[in-house]
Amino acid sequence: MRFGSAGRSAVAAAAVVGSLAVAGVVTFIASASDPAPSKPLPDTNVVVSPANGTQEATLGSRIEVKADGGRLTAVEAQDSEGHKVAGQLAEGGGSWTAQTKVKPQTTYTVRAVAKSDQGKESSSASTFTTQRPEKVNKVTISPSNGQTVGTGMPISILFDNPVDEDKRAEIEKALKVNAKPQAVGAWGWVKDYSGKDRLDYRTRTYWPSGTHVSVKGALAGIDSGKGGWFIRDYDFSFTVGTDRKAVIDVLAHTLTMFEYGKSVGTVKGSAGSLKYPTRGGVHTVRGKSAAEVMDSSTIGFGDEWKLPSQWVTYLTASGTFLHSAPWNNTIGQENSSHGCFGMTTEDAKTVYDFLPIGATVEVKGTSSTEKTDVGNGLEVWQETWDQWQQRSALK
Structure with missing residues (x-):
């Protein structure tokens, strides 16, 4: 064609x-x-701080994740032991910030999922390690985990090393107390009888019997100042047992035991003399020992005596005890001790068995006008509620 x-x-x-x-x-x-x-479609630019591969991330920092050109839909951070790090996703998903600071000498892995403005989903992962602290601050806590205590028991945290005053508010904020039933309480900074810094928590009134108390301390990664860094968190709980108290009437030479407010028995004893009167006010049982030698040198009296005693209930750290005094022939008749309340061996055991650690012992009728310092044992009830609140760094 x-x-x-x-x-x-x-x-x-x-x-x-x-x-x-x-x-x-x-x-x-x-x-x-x-x-x-x-x-x-473009990926979202996800930036993790501290950066991936960092070997000495700064102590006191928080993990942060930011999304550029999109939004974060999921973030998971955990340490090398598998403990997850709680965090907060900002409104709109532009960033995520950890609720707590990084722990010293710890490796973290951060995984993030993001979606771009055009709808494309992408993921990223980052791993870094934090610095090793030059100095570590450790703590001793009472009551111990799982312990059953009396209604006057404070929560007490004793620091191995000093805590700078400008660091105290952050430490208080990191400690959470949950009580069932609820109870109003506050933290207060105390100088322990040993000279160490201490942080105690007491309620406005005594704990109700049967209260379950849990304490969480997110202290890891917090700087205490010249005392060093905290390297771990704390999580413990205790239960408040039977409501038991005692009242010492110095003039009547008696100790009366109360359970749920009702008298369940009275024993005779010998309190401090006029020269060495027993400290007044409300004390807290801080410990007990089935047998001990009463050594005069421990309370500033040289080598005057070394007397074996039984069923010792400790009140103050400076030496106010309830104990057997078999050498004392004036029990129930005269106050002749150096500040303790001495009883027969049988009565001392009755009191020893009756009062749990954390129970209160009120001393009435004493000629002593000396206020017992709060750090001289667990003496948190020596102050009014208003006075106690002034001890908080968050007041």
């Missing part, structure tokens, strides 16, 4: 719009009406 010039022009035009075969390769040329080729 033969084509004229018009036919040849039509064939050429069709070839441009359609396809051209050159050496076995077929190339398609889009017409103006065909859709443009799609571009790949």
Whole structure:
């Protein structure tokens, strides 16, 4: 078939719009009406701080994750022991911040999922290690985990090393007390009888019997100042047992035991003399020992005596005890001790068995006007509630 010039022009035009075969390769040329080729959707730029691969991330920092060009949909951070790090996702998903500071000498892994503004989902992972602290501050806590205590028991945290005053508020904020039933309480900074810094928690009134108390301390990664860094968190609980108290009437030479407010027995004893009167106010039982030698040198009286005693109930750290005094022939008749309350061996055991650690012992009728310092044992009830609240760094 033969084509004229018009036919040849039509064939050429069709070839441009359609396809051209050159050496076995077929190339398609889009017409103006065909859709443009799609571009790949961009990923969200996820930035983790501290950066991936860091070997000495700064102590006291918090893990942060930020999303540029999109939003975070999920973030998971955990340490090398598998403990997850709680965090807060900002409104809109632009960032995520850990609720606690990083622990010293710990490796963390952070995984994040993000979605770009165009809807593309992407994920990223980051691993880093924190610095080793030059100095560590350890603590001793009472009551111990799982212990059953009396209604006057404070929570007491004794620090191995000093705590700078400007660091105390942050430490208080990191400690959470949960009581069932609920009870109003406050932390207070105390100088322990040993000279060490201490932080105690007492309630406005005594714990109700049966209260379950749990304490969580997110202290790891907090700087105590010249005393060093805390390297671990704390989680413990205790139960408040039977409501038991005692009242010493110095003038009547008696100790009366109360259970749920009702008298359940009275014993005779010998309190401090007029020269060495028994300390007044409300004391807290801080410990007990079935047998002990009463050594005068421990309370500033040299080598005057070393007397074996039994059923010793400790009140103050400076030496106010309830104990057996078999050497005393004036029990129930005269106050002749150096500040303790001495009893017969049988009565001392009755009191020893009756009072749990954390129970209160109130001393009435004493001639002593000396206020017992709060750190001289667990003497938190020597102050009013208003006075106690002034000890908090958050007041």
